[in-house]
Amino acid sequence: MTKMRTLANQSDPSHDEQLAELSDGNARGGVQSIEVGASLLAVLAHADAGLSLTALASATGMPASKAHRYLTSFVRAGIIERDAASGLFDPGPLARALGLAALRRQDTVLEAASVMEALRDELEENVVLSVWDEGAPAMIRVEEHSRAFSIKVRIGARLPLLTSAQGQIFAAWLPPALTRIHIARELQDNSDALRRIGVRSETDLAKLLAKIRRDGVATLVGGIVEGISGTTAPVFRYPGTLAAAMTVLTIGKCSPQLQRTIQTALKAAAAELSERLGAPIPPKTSEG
Template sequence: MAYSSTTEMTPEGDKARAGIQSVEVGFALLDVLAQALGPLMLRDLASAAGMSAAKAHRYLVSFQRLNLVVQDATARYELGPATLRLGLATLSRMDAVKLARQRLPALMDQTGHTLALAVWGNRGPTLVHWQESPSAMPVSLRLGDVMPLLSSATGRCFAAFIGRDNSVDKAQPMIEAELALARKLGRSDLPTTPAQVQQVLTETRAQGLGRVVNVLLPGISGFCAPVFDADGHLALGVVSLGSSAIFDADWTGEVAQALRGFAHQLSRDLGWSPA
């Protein structure tokens, strides 16, 4: 394949470094997949990227070899594990995440439970760091997992506090989809109406924590505390979870108090000032 170069111009008109045009064209496919709600057929992916199916297919073959793209059982294309690694590496290098990671060992000594950090990704609250307690009960969560907004402590925290920035528009469709699924499954432990969602979010804001007990994972309870940046935007969520048999899930318990204190101090160190 022949590669052509492109030359960018700065606002001042100076000549910038040449680039590889085919890389820039191919990135359009990855960008479409990143914004899609799920896997896409070749024709839909190509159309959204503004290229022919034949041209898109050539790029996708190379992307598959690099694990940037994978195909599911129905031949639809989805982002691959290599993009996840790149995304997690970028997210984990954010200053707020770095600062939180440095302080987690002290918080684990204080609580004795598994801790995690989550940030808002393109599909919702995403786990970007995991620090498991030596005495932790095994759970099926892993780095890169996107947490549901209504059935996880992390999701409830983000749904309650993400309204401080423009991501709230992205959260609403997720909430509506989860409501529909909860009604379909007849879940009695989840909100099934918009009014019930508001009750949960109001309680979360009032307590300063997202909380679930035996909801997302049987036998597991957890909290998630919001951390804000200097502009008052939700920077990340700090999660603590453990076996419901030993995890103190009381709003005024030691775990809740420790998590609130940790998140509050981290927020202040990031420049946040409470109203």
């Protein structure tokens, strides 16, 4: 009889629905204690150094005795570890392995898609993503807004280093060993485009790149196409190296108010993508 009831339960549609609910990430059948304990891990993940039991309990609003029980289990599982001398808690070997596994599975372009789409819709402007490709920035993704001007971007097209907003970002943040030869070549050309942005020497360029690092963005009008303005922000990945440059394209020179709006939204989008790619905040910069 017991066996018959078990078989009946297995074939009961309501039983199948319950199993389906348990597989849903938002299901009521989740383990609440794990969700509570995860708040301790979230605090630890965003800390710059190891934290004490008191600090963790305070940050989560959890009684110290309760926090201690969670932390003890996490230490046993290898999710966190506790320094024997200081008593401070840090991410453990399992947490580090999970983090590295997540980073290995990341793809900059795939991660950028939703961020770029949201930025495009917020500003109602075209958004372009560029990466460093054998000595030059290359455009690899474009999100066009239906109300913005039409732009013909050839995926893979390479841009100049000093006279494009994208290139200036790479010149500002990439290690000098990667850009020195290319910068020297463009400076030697002494093009009209360089003169228009006031760069006639290495000293001029150093001042420009220092300003870009301070501002966190590069803005250039007519650098590539006459009448088109590009505002570009850096995107970083773990462990703080430059991964890409995200650009908002507009027609003509923007008003100061519109430029501030674009910069604020662009920097927030670039920071969101950087966080997805595991970059520390603030990211490392490369002076040179």
